[in-house]
Amino acid sequence: IGNARKVLAQAEEIARERQPTVEVSTEVMTGTPAAVLREQAGDATELVVGSRGLGGFAGAVLGSVSMNVAGQVPVPVVVVRPRTAVAHGEIVVGLDGSPTCEPALAYAFGQAELRGSTLRAVYAWALPFALAAGFSCDFEALREAQQRVAEEQLASWRERYPRVKVIADVRCAHPVNALAAAGDRADLLVVGSHGRSAIGSIVLGSVSRGVLHHAHCTVTVVRAKDAPTPA
Template sequence: MSVSNGPVVVGVDGSPSSLAAVDTAAGEARLRGVGLRVVHAFIWPLMRGVPLGPATAGPQDGGLRPIAERTLAEAVTRAHAAEPAIEVTGDLVTGEPLTILEAESRRASLVVVGSRGMGGFVGLLVGSTAVHLAAHGRCPVLVVRGAADPAGPVVVAVDGSRRGTAAVEFAFAEASSRGAELVALHAWSGWTERGDDDPGHPANLVDSENRVSATEERLLAEALAGHRARYPDVKVVPRLVHASPRQALIEASSSARLLVVGARGRGGFTGLLLGSVSQAMVHHAGCPVAVVRGLEE
């Protein structure tokens, strides 16, 4: 479970993507009024002849550890420059990056990662870090990708499930802290499995789409009701779309400043578990993506 007053944690490896994540993470820390913890995880190679420190005949700043220290220092300096008022700490940690960030998530309010990495995160293609953390971490994960529209809305995928409530709550809080409009998008395609009727039966085909649409509209309204009362400052635009959830969210993300999705879904996103809708978003969304796990996950 995430710690609401815990720091924002950002994983860095020196890649342009991770440095962009530092900028975003610093802004998130400012919005939350918490500190920023910059983490560089590295697995030291167990090979003869590979110096962790400077080689005897080499420059004093050579070797793997000095390189890792410079990577961390550069990220910390960048965070200070982006948000001078926040507290920034840096930590060089020996270990497998995913394991380290998973552990960090247990005391963080948010973990931020870039969409592509190198160095300490070598071989981790877009989405792999986010999917792992969303499945095993204990706080929301923000993947910095695409181009956020600073004037765009926060978009949240609403599926009406109890599990998805955490994503809706997170999105309301993000919209409130940014002074942004919130687009609550509920996409449904094909037939749902609600009710006892068989939608494939000829007798049920008459006006069936209207009936289902009304059910989905009611589900969307109910999913937003309590959150609207807690965040009266947030302008909410409910959007019901009869389309593929993936395609609808990708299109909405093209003009958004942030896209929020649950780690798992049902209802309008029936059967789409982590690695389907959420993974598709971290691969294809046009803006940063926050993946939020339900409280019971």
């Protein structure tokens, strides 16, 4: 208990030094870290955790606490990577054309406006089996169709956040690869999570999990019900 209080005191001192206008409170609790954080998240707006994993394709390991809270609490979970000296001025958000990623878009647009950052919306699509197998297909028509899907989903958000510069980044690639690559030039990467197990409980979706493993920047995982769609 004594060591825990010492750690909290140091953390509080750092927080007050960097953000003196922010109200800070600390509490020592007993229990498994992931379980305690999940329980406390019910009264929070956002949950922020660190990442002790290596990250990157050379060592795709993420701390167990991060993996056990991301996507499993009712609020956005921010997994913070070690800070770098370079600020990119860009936020990346994953886009898939479905309503389930709308909350992630709401969070990303809000952060982009708050920070004055450019928002890069990454939409990754896969080649149809016939084209991948070498059959003739109009690749350019397919690409244009996917571009339209991305632009249509972004349209209402562009209207709601006119001051945010938006880049629709449409790629023929696996979503995890596309998002992790875009994250290399971003300050924050936002992904949605709407995976469910066979018995209906919330689990971390495969794309969200892959991004958490491989991205080098800070990642926010937003549950499908965490934010409203634009009016």
